[in-house]
Amino acid sequence: MTSDDPLAAALAAAGLTDPAEDRPSDDPLAAALAAAGLAGVRPGESPPPPAPAVSATTVEEPVAPEPGPRWPAGTATGVGSLPGADPGEAAAVVVGELPLLPHLPELPARGVGADMIGRTAALLVDLAVEVRPSGWRVADRAGADHRRAVGLLRTDLDAFEEACDPVRPGWVKVQAAGPWTLAAAVELRTGHRVLTDRGAVREFAASLTEGLARHVAEVRARTGAHVLLQLDEPGLSAVLAGLVPTPSQYGTVRAVSEPAAKDVLRDLIGAVGAPVVLHCCADRPPLGVLADVGAAAVGIDATRPAVAGRTARPAALDEIGAVWDAGTPLLLGLVPSTAPDRPVTSRELAGRAFDLADRLGFARERLAELAVPTPTCGLAGADPAWARRALTLAREIGEGFVDPPEE
Secondary structure (H helix, E strand, C coil): CCCCCHHHHHHHHCCCCCHHHHCCCCCHHHHHHHHCCCCCCCCCCCCCCCCCCCCCCCCCCCCCCCCCCCCCCCCCCCCCECCCCCHHHHHHHHHHHCCCCCECCECHHHCCCCCHHHHHHCCCCCCEEEEECCEEEEECCCCHHHHHHHHHHHHHHHHHHHHHCCCCCCEEEEEEECHHHHHHHCECCCCCEHHHCHHHHHHHHHHHHHHHHHHHHHHHHHHCCEEEEEEECCCHHHHHHCCCECCCCCCECCCCCHHHHHHHHHHHHCCCCCCEEEECCCCCCCHHHHCCCCCCEEEEECCCCCCCHHHCCHHHHHHHHHHHHCCCCEEEEEECCCCCCCCCCHHHHHHHHHHHHHHHCCCHHHHHHHEEEEECCCCCCCCHHHHHHHHHHHHHHHHHHHCCCCC
């Protein structure tokens, strides 16, 4: 029925009812229909479709993970190996000379099982190895060689715990071969490298990851310290370049792509439960890989021609600059791993680090946070006197980074 009120008609046409219509009705049925959203619907008619719901969606900005704890500014450490065969003496020297970040000593002079590959194989879970004339090979079950490697590592841990007990360092470092160096060194039962079988590489990496996680947890419990895990990858450059030799020595194993290498390293680093430093003392370390997988630090030999002095390659310097720009520290190998022909001072050895910072445009004061001085490589080939002196020099260089000379 058409209303005789022009204003009411205009309001109705515009979808605006008279405010009086919104007042409670005296008709109970009309009130119930209105409460159900059916006001004005006549018998036999379908109710109007509900208005689409509009919800406000809040888009949250991604939150970057907070950085983990970091060792003190001006810290120095060692690479790993030392001369001699006495784990107690070696641990005492390391803890005494490197109190801010002592490392678990490696003593390869003790023979089978004390070498880098055998020591790392002792950490594998559900995989056993044995020594053959050609090197370490996968075995059906743990034999004498494997048990010896495990026993030597246990002895070293006992000695390290004893040396750390009176000092209670806030940080300690442990070392193991990285997954790619391990895969390039250990043979399958066929005599070919683990590296030749991608399935075997994944199996070894998973086993190593689990073993390293257990190792880190044990060292943390024994020392009460934060644990920095160093993965040594001296073979990674050859793996990426396809230069790992076959058993016949007449060929080489197919190169591993950088994305594949990164995936294995990234998965391991994310699962071991400790910050990881990737160490490669090759002349041209693959910094593009090492610094792009979530490592807490990268270790290099800073005296190599490719990165030091007038022979430094611009590309290598750019890579180092990118690492530092990202806030990732470098473990800089600055102290000779064997005794030099003449006496050297910590200030003289630190000059390479200062030169590197100057060339890349970094303030020298930042070296205390961005660089951890170390020997250039392991000290197994040094005499005991120089090994101790090398660690002392590394510590002095670290202290010098805190208050560096202006020129």
